[in-house]
Amino acid sequence: xxxxxxxxxxxxxxxxxxxxxxDLDVPSKQFVxxxxxxxxxxxxxxRMIAGLEHxxxxxxxxxxxxxxxxxxxxRGIAMVFQTYALYPHMTVRENMGFALRFAGVAxxxxxxxxxxxxxxxxxxxxxxxxxxxxxxxxxxxxxxxxAIVRNPQVFLFDEPLSNLDxxxxxxxxxxxxxxxxxxQTTIIYVTHDQVExxxxxxxxxxxxxxxxxxxxxxxxxxxxxxxxxxxGFIGSxxxxxxxxxxxxxxxxxxxxxxxxxxxxxxxxxxxxxxxGEAVALGVRAEHFGEPGAGDSxxxxxxxxxxxxxxTSYVYAxxxxxxxxxxxxxxxxxxxxxxxxxxxxxxxxxLFDSAGKRIR
Amino acid sequence: xxxxxxxxxDAGAAASAQAGTRRSGNPFAxxxxxxxxxxxxxxxFVSVFPFFWMIVGTTNTSADIIRGKASFGSAFFxxxxxxxxxxxxxxxxxxxAVIAIVGTVLTLAISSLAGYSFEMFRSKxxxxxxxxxxxxLSIPFAALMVPLFVMFAQAKLxxxxxxxxxxxxxxxxxxxxxxxxxxxxxxxxxxxxKIDGLKEWQIFLYVYLPVMRSTYxxxxxxxxMANWNNYLWPLIVLxxxxxxTITLIVSALTSAYxxxxxxxxxxxxxxxxxxxxxxxxxxxxxxxxxxxxxx
Numbered sequence: 003x004x005x006x007x008x009x010x011x012x013x014x015x016x017x018x019x020x021x022x023x024x025d026l027d028v029p030s031k032q033f034v035x036x037x038x039x040x041x042x043x044x045x046x047x048x049r050m051i052a053g054l055e056h057x058x059x060x061x062x063x064x065x066x067x068x069x070x071x072x073x074x075x076x077r078g079i080a081m082v083f084q085t086y087a088l089y090p091h092m093t094v095r096e097n098m099g100f101a102l103r104f105a106g107v108a109x110x111x112x113x114x115x116x117x118x119x120x121x122x123x124x125x126x127x128x129x130x131x132x133x134x135x136x137x138x139x140x141x142x143x144x145x146x147x148x149a150i151v152r153n154p155q156v157f158l159f160d161e162p163l164s165n166l167d168x169x170x171x172x173x174x175x176x177x178x179x180x181x182x183x184x185x186q187t188t189i190i191y192v193t194h195d196q197v198e199x200x201x202x203x204x205x206x207x208x209x210x211x212x213x214x215x216x217x218x219x220x221x222x223x224x225x226x227x228x229x230x231x232x233x234g235f236i237g238s239x240x241x242x243x244x245x246x247x248x249x250x251x252x253x254x255x256x257x258x259x260x261x262x263x264x265x266x267x268x269x270x271x272x273x274x275x276x277x278g279e280a281v282a283l284g285v286r287a288e289h290f291g292e293p294g295a296g297d298s299x300x301x302x303x304x305x306x307x308x309x310x311x312x313t314s315y316v317y318a319x320x321x322x323x324x325x326x327x328x329x330x331x332x333x334x335x336x337x338x339x340x341x342x343x344x345x346x347x348x349x350x351x352l353f354d355s356a357g358k359r360i361r
Numbered sequence: 362x363x364x365x366x367x368x369x370x371d372a373g374a375a376a377s378a379q380a381g382t383r384r385s386g387n388p389f390a391x392x393x394x395x396x397x398x399x400x401x402x403x404x405x406f407v408s409v410f411p412f413f414w415m416i417v418g419t420t421n422t423s424a425d426i427i428r429g430k431a432s433f434g435s436a437f438f439x440x441x442x443x444x445x446x447x448x449x450x451x452x453x454x455x456x457x458a459v460i461a462i463v464g465t466v467l468t469l470a471i472s473s474l475a476g477y478s479f480e481m482f483r484s485k486x487x488x489x490x491x492x493x494x495x496x497x498l499s500i501p502f503a504a505l506m507v508p509l510f511v512m513f514a515q516a517k518l519x520x521x522x523x524x525x526x527x528x529x530x531x532x533x534x535x536x537x538x539x540x541x542x543x544x545x546x547x548x549x550x551x552x553x554x555k556i557d558g559l560k561e562w563q564i565f566l567y568v569y570l571p572v573m574r575s576t577y578x579x580x581x582x583x584x585x586m587a588n589w590n591n592y593l594w595p596l597i598v599l600x601x602x603x604x605x606t607i608t609l610i611v612s613a614l615t616s617a618y619x620x621x622x623x624x625x626x627x628x629x630x631x632x633x634x635x636x637x638x639x640x641x642x643x644x645x646x647x648x649x650x651x652x653x654x655x656x
Contacts, residue, residue, distance in 0.1 A: 054552050075558030087549035091571040101557035152557075 004065030004078060004155035004188055005030045006051060011060035013046055013212075020046055022212040023060070028156075028190060028205075033182050036192045037199040037235070038209035044192045045160055047209070051190060052081050052158050065155055075101070077156075080149035084161040086141045088133040088148070094120075095129040098148045119150040122184070123177075139170045146181065159191040163198065175201060196236055200224070208232050230357035233284050239315060239326040241351070243282040244300075248275045256360070258283055258352065262321030263300045270347045274360040281360065284351035287315065287328040296344030302327075304341050316341060415633070418626035426622040440623040448610055448628065449603075456599075457589060457606040460525050461635070464588040467530040469580060473573075475531065476539025477565060481551070491540070494533050502593065510597055524598040525606075529588065535580055542576040542650070543569075578643040579650025586636050607632040 006028040013021035021043045028034045036044040049055040051062060053074030062069045069077050088097050098119060099112040107115075120126045123143045133141055142162060149157055159178070163171045179202055182189055193199055199206050200220045208215040208223065208231070216228040220236075227233035233241045249267065250257035257269045258281060268283065275281060293299045302318035302325060316327040318341055327343055352360040418426050419441075421434035444450070479491055509528055510519070518524045546569060554564045570577070592608045599605055605613075611628045614620065640647070 049552075052552075052556060054555060073558075074556045079556070081553070081556050083549045083553060085547060085549050087547065087553035089550065089553075089568060089572070091574075104558045104563070148553075 005063075006156055006188065006190065007061075007063040008047075008051075009061040009063075011047070011050065011062060012058045013043070013050060013055060014058045019058075020212050021050070021058075024212075024214055026207060026214065026217065028188060030188055031186050033179075033189045033191065033202055033204045034207060035199040035203035035205070036190065036207050036209055037194065037196055038215075039235070040194060042209040043212040044194075044209050048081075048158055048160055048190060048192045051077075051156075052079055053077055075105075078154055079156045079158055080152045080154035081158040081160065082142070082145045082149050082162045084164050086133070086145045086165075088141055088144055090133050093130050093132055094125060094136070094144050094147075097133070097144060098129075098151045101148070101152050115151050115153070116147075119147040122150065122181070123147045138166050139174060142166065142174060143177070146178070150181075150185070155188065157187050157189045159189065161193055162191075163193070163195075171198075178202060197238055200236070206236070208235060227284075227351065227359065229359055230282060230284065230353040233351060233353070233359075237286060239287045239328070241284045241286050242325045242327075243284055243353075244323060244325070246281050246283050248277055248279045248281055251275070251277055255347075256352065260300065262323050266298050266300055268298045268345060268347050268350065270350060270352050272352055272360050275352065275354065280355050282353045282357075283345075284353060285345055285349070287326045289346065289349040290325075290327045290343040291346060292331070293342040293344055296346035298347075299342050299344045301340055301342045304339055415626050415629055418623060419630050421623055423620070423622045423624075426626070436623050437627075440621075440627040443621060443624040444627045444631075447614070447624070450631070452603060453605060453607050453610050454631075456522075456604055457608070457632075458635070460522055460591075460595070460606060461585055461588040463522070464526040464529055465581060465584045467526065468532050468535055468584045468588075469577060471530050472532050472535035473539045473570075473577065473580070474565070475536045476541075477543050477569060479536065479540045480543035480546075494536065498533050506594070506597060509594075513598060519598050520600045520604055521598075522604075525591070525595050526588075528594065529584075529591070532584070535584060538580060538583075539576065542573060546573060575646045575649035577650070578646030582640055582643055582647050585639050589632075589636055 006026075008024050008026040011021060011024045012019060024047060036047060038044050046055060050057050051064075053069070053072065057070050064077055064079070089100065092100065095116055098116045102112045102115060116129070117126075120129055123146060125140075125143055125147055128136060128140060128144070133144070136144065142165075145162070162178075163174050166174060175198060178191075182202075191198075191202060203220055205217060206220055206223050207217050210231055216223060216232045218226075223232060223236045227236065227241075230243065234243070244263075245261040246258040246268075247261065248256055249259045250269075252269075255269045255271045256273070256275050257267050260266045260268070260283065270283075290296075300320065302320045305317045305319060305324075307317070308315045312330065314329045316329060318325050318327060327341070354360055414431070417431060417433055420437040421430055422436045422439075425434055425436075479487060513519050513524045513527075518527075550568055550572065551564055554568045559567065590608060591606075592612065595606050596609055596612075599609065607628070611625060611632055614625045614628060
């Protein structure tokens with residue numbers, strides 16, 4: 003299996019630059035997920051690695067070899083598309099063996115490789131069916147099988163689960179994770195669904211507007227986001243942001259007064275920031291505590307509560323600032339107009355007006 | 362408050378009552394509906410009657426046809442015998458078939474390649490060239506006939522199949538049709554094929570062509586009919602009897618001093634048969650193709 007290296011990679015359509023200099027190392031056998039909002043360039047970057055988009059500037063290496071101008075079929079990659087991209091006029095067997103047929107592989111060898119891949123994915127009963135006779139999940143499994151048959155150094159997945167319903171998506175997510183464990187291949191996976199990213203990835207690459215915002219393990223990104231964008235993007239429900247101002251700087255930290263909760267102050271153990279600077283205080287939904295349990299309490303007006311069984315989410319606001327609060331212990335008490343919660347300074351994050359983390 | 366669930370019978374009764382109201386609704390709606398049916402019936406009659414008249418005519422004598430006899434007669438075999446005596450049918454059908462089949466295959470190949478390329482390959486001048494092509498559609502064939510003839514005469518191709526086929530193979534309408542149809546061709550299939558190691562021509566041959574077979578079927582009917590029925594240009598460039606097509610021959614038969622209409626209609630039925638056969642063979646795909654179905 004192979005590593006993938008990107009060095010100063012750029013992509014422009016005329017004067018419009020969509021990938022603005024990406025440097026990235028994907029170690030061998032790693033499951034790397036590109037995540038970001040629509041239009042951030044994650045699919046374009048994947049297509050550049052696949053050879054489906056020309057690289058305007060920079061270098062791409064797969065397995066230590068420069069691949070910028072190498073034909074897609076000779077890069078040692080296989081790709082699974084969002085829309086499956088199965089050839090509709092071919093059976094599952096023909097779809098899976100198509101690349102090998104064009105590579106001049108002997109018929110019995112093709113049959114063996116297709117059989118092996120079909121066994122791994124439990125596709126054997128479907129081999130003589132046409133794609134239109136398969137369900138969405140089966141089609142996606144065939145698309146994965148077609149990729150496996152090629153025995154690639156790197157698997158590329160372009161939002162492979164987006165067209166599936168919620169239940170099937172969870173099932174296929176587990177299938178893909180199992181497959182990675184079994185095949186031990188390098189996988190680059192694109193998604194806009196951060197739950198997929200968190201559950202599948204060894205490493206997550208968060209992209210925005212053609213640049214990498216942060217690279218790290220799912221929990222690193224969750225626990226230690228580099229900026230407000232990553233903090234807001236990773237985690238579900240997304241992190242809450244409360245507007246505030248730095249009112250005091252001392253040796254033990256920085257004190258912030260919350261704009262929409264007059265008189266509420268919180269001292270965070272950070273050293274950055276300047277007096278009077280406008281900041282955003284980030285608090286995850288599950289980090290709001292019972293009143294009095296944290297360092298400061300705030301009072302909010304409840305808009306709506308969602309009860310999911312083990313957990314409830316309270317959608318509340320104060321001064322137009324919408325917040326989501328997770329409740330596990332006292333979820334039966336939700337339903338009142340007002341709710342008081344506490345914030346613990348040790349579990350809060352501080353971001354400057356440019357969105358950069360204040361540490 | 363209790364609610365009684367509606368049974369199937371209730372639902373059926375309600376539906377038929379609703380339909381009844383619709384049927385016996387206001388008199389203006391009924392009148393409008395009747396008018397529509399009358400107009401549709403007239404249109405159907407106008408479309409079908411010539412075919413009926415043509416088929417009935419093959420069984421009647423010329424005198425009966427002139428008299429307007431609209432029932433089947435007994436002169437079918439006489440008309441057939443006269444036609445085959447006067448016309449070298451095998452030769453004429455051969456000429457028409459070669460021109461129509463070769464013309465159809467070449468037009469499909471060239472125009473579908475052009476349509477595919479126009480849609481698949483990005484270029485700064487692509488839309489301008491395409492707009493220019495569409496503009497060329499507005500030039501009437503009458504304006505092109507003389508320069509075309511001079512060109513073929515200089516190339517010493519007059520009175521050959523090539524002269525009939527060549528001007529039709531790059532059909533702007535068919536290029537436009539294929540370009541529009543290609544918009545529905547999933548670009549991921551092309552990407553997948555590239556990753557599978559196919560060159561562009563292989564993608565066209567092994568992926569695009571089978572996926573777009575409905576479009577090809579619809580185009581085949583359109584092109585074959587146009588080539589088979591082509592009259593004006595073959596009339597100009599095909600100058601000797603042994604190269605003439607069925608449309609030219611049937612037309613020539615009408616110009617006799619006393620035309621034998623029974624025999625002419627027999628020839629017309631024969632001339633219509635190939636297009637009918639092609640249409641019925643590809644009918645299902647034709648409908649899919651016209652709807653732009655990519656399955």
